[in-house]
Amino acid sequence: MARRFDGGRLVIASHNAGKVREIGELLAPCGAQVVSAGTLGLPEPEETGATFIENAVIKAEAAARAARLPALADDSGLAVHALGGRPGIHSARWAGPERDFKAAMTRLEEALSGQPDRTAHFACALALAWPDGHVETVEGTVNGRLVWPPRGNNGFGYDPMFMADGRDQTFGEMEPAAKHAISHRADAFRKLVAVCFDIKTT
Incomplete structure (x- = not known):
């Protein structure tokens, strides 16, 4: 049976303000x-997975x-089917050290030049770890x-x-609530909350 988070402080193991929000x-x-890990001044480990x-x-x-403290980490990225799943786990690296995603999107479009297949999926893996070494994991996609x-x-x-399939707006055009209803991260969170969290009704 999965271990449940029993309340209190939870570290979000990210220095990405948008992701933490x-x-x-x-x-x-x-x-x-x-x-956030950034607020606590925690170092970013090398992602060797x-x-x-x-x-x-x-x-x-x-x-x-x-x-x-218990800590929650997300690793997510974009897998483009015509590119064999790239950029995948290297999605952030395509943006370079300055996290320039405008440049990353241009690079992606150039890589797709002439490709009729523009299908892709976002994937999000979540890991909830406790200081004693116990870890729970889930994965979501869109x-x-x-x-x-x-x-x-x-x-x-x-x-x-x-x-996303069945939509006429990009994730960049959607209001946050609309995106949260269908995103890969929301899919993963629904799975994680079901096994590790209690919804507060007060």
Whole structure:
């Protein structure tokens, strides 16, 4: 049986402000007191995993050990089917050290030049780690296709280029609540909350 989070402070093992904000919104009904790894000054571990799950576990375990608190890490990315799943676990690296996702989206479009298949999916792995070494993991996905030029200024990363199946707006055009209802991160969070969190009704 999965271990449940029993309340109190929860470290979000990320230095990405957009990601921390989105995770905080998704966890709001659970009563967790969210604090980011960046706020605590925790170092970022080297992501040496070969999968999203492996990298999420590396980050969650490192933050839980350093902060001596439960820690939640997300590793997510965009897998483009015509590119054999790239950029995948290297999605953030395509943006370079400056996290320039406009440049990353241009690079992606250039890589797709002449490709009729523009299908892709976002994947999100979540790892919830405790200081004693226990870890719970889940993974969520959302399927869609890539559009060009990018549309919208909401979200972050590759959101302005990704349109989920059955939608006519990119993630960059959607309001946060609409995106949270269908995103890969929301899918993963629904799974994690079901096994590890209690929804607060007061």
